[in-house]
Amino acid sequence: MRKLRTRLCLAAMLSVTAFAFTAPVSAETSKLIIESGDSAQSRQNAAMDKEQWNDTRSLRQKVNTRVEKEWDKEDVAFDARDKCQQSANVNAYWEPNTLRCLDRRTGRTIAP
Known part of the structure; x- marks a missing residue:
């Protein structure tokens, strides 16, 4: 009886192991890609x-x-x-249009 139990137990373990290896495996393939933002377009935009x-x-x-x-002209x-x-x-x-100091008699520029 003991042999039978051992064989049944062993058979059950083998079937579970076989199932585990033959079961379809699905893996998550999502990727996270982090870009530096350094592309030909971004370099061209930066240059422009x-x-x-x-x-x-x-x-x-x-x-x-x-x-x-x-400003310097106005200051002078x-x-x-x-x-x-x-x-x-x-x-x-003082002649405001020409911004010069003139002589009333001659109309010439004078240095005050």
């Missing part, structure tokens, strides 16, 4: 953005230089107007 930034930077510098020159003209108006020369007057 940099080029545009450099162009606008150049334009901004030109505008700033122009504004600074205009303001000082010249003050000097002309405070001049001891009674014939000196």
Whole structure:
């Protein structure tokens, strides 16, 4: 009787083992791909953005230089107007259109 039980037990174990090896196996094949974002398109976009930034930077510098020159002109003209108006020369007057100090008699530029 004991032999029969051992054989049955052994047969059951073999059938379970055979089933485990013959059963269809399904594996999860999902992948997570992490890209650095470094592609030909992104490099081209970055190069174009940099080029545009450099162009606008150049334009901004030109505008700033122009504004600074205009400011310097106005500053010099303001000082010249003050000097002309405070001049001891009674014939000196300030011409706002030309931003110059002129002589009333001759119309020529004078240094106050």
